[in-house]
Amino acid sequence: MATRPIFLPAPVGQVGVIEKMLEFKWVPGMAVIQKQKSIRELHKTAAAYGISPVLEISSKSEDQLGQRLSAFNLTFTTKKHKTTYTVESAFQGSKVFQSAGPFIDLMEATPREAKRDIRLKESGNLIGFEFLGKRFPSEPKTFFYDWLYINALHQNSELADQICHFSGFTDIEFNPKKSINCQGYAAALYLSLKINDKLTRALESPSEFLRLTHEQYKNQLRATPVQNKMF
Template sequence: MAERPVFISNVKEKGYVSIQDVEFEWFPGFSVKQKQRSIESFHKNFKEKNPSSNVLEISSKSDKELGVSLSAFNLMVKTKNKKEFSVETAFQASKVFENGGPFVDLYEKTSKEAKKDPRIKNSGKLIYFQYFGRKWKLEPKTFFYDWLYTNALSLNKELSKEVVQYDAFTDIEFNPQKSINCQARSVALYVSLYKAGVLEDALSSVEKFKELAFGHQRNKENVKEDKEETDQLSIFDKMD
């Protein structure tokens, strides 16, 4: 047996995402078939307590094309200068460690190559992110990843239109004991911002995104600093 979180779109929840841990039968093995058997058990057990929910696996192991397309490995970012790379590649390339980074050459790599680059594991402690000239602290947790993913998704018309038909999201590869950022959580946040009618406002600036999605975590020490982050990075371009 295994236990993993389901990220649920919830416009009434502070932060717009609620989490429900679900226990299910785990099928060991690295094949897609084995992963999908685990996903089936995962979703089945979740639906037993949430029969009206529409759940979608967000990963390359998803049994739905939409879920595969929404994997951070496959969801693409296109910049104003016509560069194109995946969300995963951008995330890895933005990491700054004690002994190196950001490794901007990773923007030319595939998602798998970027994630497995030995420098990511051998450069010491992660200290912040740097994305096209802007520095991002590690707190609030998931802030940079959620912002990056949400922007990329919002500019993909077809995917963003389809995904709002769902309200709960999983990632069979995500283990909260080992990782912090999760693409399924980012999707749930996107759907909530859309359904709450504040998506456009949230994406108007970095500070506004933080206020809406992470404002409940704010403290007096970071209010002054947040006010300086008022301009959205105008590097994105709409995807076809």
């Protein structure tokens, strides 16, 4: 047995994400087919609690939509330079550490190469992010990743429209005891902003995004309390 979260957009009238921890039968093995068996078990448990349909967002998803929404595959194009990046590479290439960073060359690397770059582990503690000249704080812990993912998703309107048909989202690789950022969480937050007619305002600027989501981050188990100021 294993325990993993499922992410649901908060009820209408409240911007945020509900995280429900579900216990389900885990199918051991590193092969994709084994991961997909575990995904089915997780979704079966979710359905038993009345949560359906559920979309697995990861490269292991059996749904092509879920694969395309993986941070390894989801891309966006910058307005100024018309450069296209994956969410994962942009995220890793924006990290600022105590002794180095950001390593902007990682933005051009493949997602797998970017995530495994040894410099990310040898440069001290993470102190923030810098993306295209804009600085982002390291707290709330998932703020920058969520902002980046949601902006990318909004650019891909065809994909964004399709997630509206799902009640919840999972990421079989995400374990909140070991990880912080999650594409399933970010997708649920996107949907919450959209159904509450806050999405356009949230995307006006990083500070406006944080203003609209700060209550959610205060209640997020893996995030520390929100600072009064963004910078």
